[in-house]
Amino acid sequence: MTRGPSTFLAKEARLAFWLMVPTVTVVAAFVVFPVLWNLWLSLKPVTLGDLRGASLFRWNPTLDNFRRVLGDPEFLSVLTTTLLYTVGGSGLSVVLGLAAALLVHGSFPGRSLVRGLFLSPYIAPVVAVTFTWSFILDPQLGVVNALGVQSGVFTQPMAFFSQRWLDLPLGGGVRVRIPLALTSVILFEGWRYFPFAFLFVLARLQSIPEPLYRAASVDGAGPFQRFYHITLPQLASVLYTLFLFRFIWTINKFDDIFLLTRGQAGTKVMTIKVYEYAFGRFDIGAGCAAAMVLFVVLSLFLIAYFRWIVKEV
């Protein structure tokens, strides 16, 4: 009878193995393997023409791809654009999500309808919303430009997604130059991804203990003071976490910019650059190297985030 429990355990482990096999295989084949394969290709001189040759497996490592990527005259501007886009897009989506959650928190007629509506940008397919935005902001056929010119707000139609700079006169001879296409793309990011922050902030708001507010009211704190001294500190940790998640996803994002501007007019971020190397110049090796650089940039941010920002909270 001493073998009883051990065979039972062995049987259990064997069953577990069979239950896990499909998942592990699929994930290994389509996630783990490509990541390793990406690293391998980044160290080899590979072009799209080499895909059928045997050279893919030969051991001839080189750092040429990385030299090309880091030595690219565009590299610094692409990196700056990536950081502006990522910080701007993540920050805006978290701020808008916070604002929307504060508005929807509490009860009013039609609340659940409004809540559902506010989630829709996040649920709708990316191709549909990017094409709709492009159409709305189109310089010739777009409703925003048509109305803007008609009402005299714009002196001429604005090419929101294809004009790099916009000079804005602030009065008194002061002019500011804003990167128009990049700003439009960031506004799109805010619109599409605020529901993510909205959902989590709303859930957190509902769990702030009511007595805190009552105590503050008794002490004479008005609505704004209550927000500043109670709500905001209670939300701080969730806001920092949401920013972190959005940062990771936004820096890795490709679809939105690709569909809105194709990376033109000062919106070329790292992911677009990866695509451009691999499928525009048929330089697969450089594409993979650029993807590795992106990964390193993200890792550096994560290290900095956990060392300096999280400590503050």
Add this chain to the structure above:
Amino acid sequence: MNREDLETAGVRLLRVGGLVFFTVLVAFPFYWMIVSSLKSLEEILLQPANLGLDFRRIDGRAYYEVLFEHGFAGYISNSVYVSVATVILAVSLATLGGYAVTRLRFRGRTVMSYGILVVYMFPAIVLVVPLYVVFSRMGLRDSIHVLILVYLAQTLPVALYMLRSYFQNLPVELEYAGLMDGCSRVGVIWRIVIPLSAPALASVALYTFMIAWNEFLFAFMFLDTPEKFTLSRGVVQLAESVHLSKQLVMAASVMVTVPILVLFLFFERQLVRGLTAGAMKG
């Protein structure tokens, strides 16, 4: 009126204004998508500033053209096939795997339950280049079934993680009773665990469906033959070929958006649970 009252009134005003602002901001693109899809090309070219829709001039031709002349009838069925297949595979595999990591003892169990989530930090653009290379080499790239496997890999980790946290809260005593009565482990999963987990399975199914239905990058990179296009791929193709005819692109956008939003409308609670439980990639 003291300061408290003044501030409270101010807050109420801000709140109403804010709600109106957000509602317009969120709803307008969807409104414009639908309204424009029902206009004629002439109307869009001549009156771009017309915010309304003239009901006497509603024009459904765009839908007819998109469906039958631009191949969208086929894209719809491809999209349905890809999404449904992904859902069925993801839900069944995640149920098996989720059960294994919650209830069975084996070596590497902790690694499996968390390690599998780490994979989902890698961006699609990092995965797409190497996969493109491999599948091109094997001659398998232009295939709807490879696409299903890619979507499966993208959704399985989160699906498994979500089911795992649900299974952990199921009473294990019921399963013991089943085992005592001579049920096998697989029997226990089928007869006890699955019926008890219906809400969690629904969340996983909706979440998976949404990812597969909305996916753009892999469909764009992998599919070359128009007969195999999914809806998202088809919309991009259409937008590239008809530069001026925005009403066609909007009709196509409505077709790809409506099914997912309707599904969301009916199962909001399940989908929201799916979104929050797995957080989500996007």
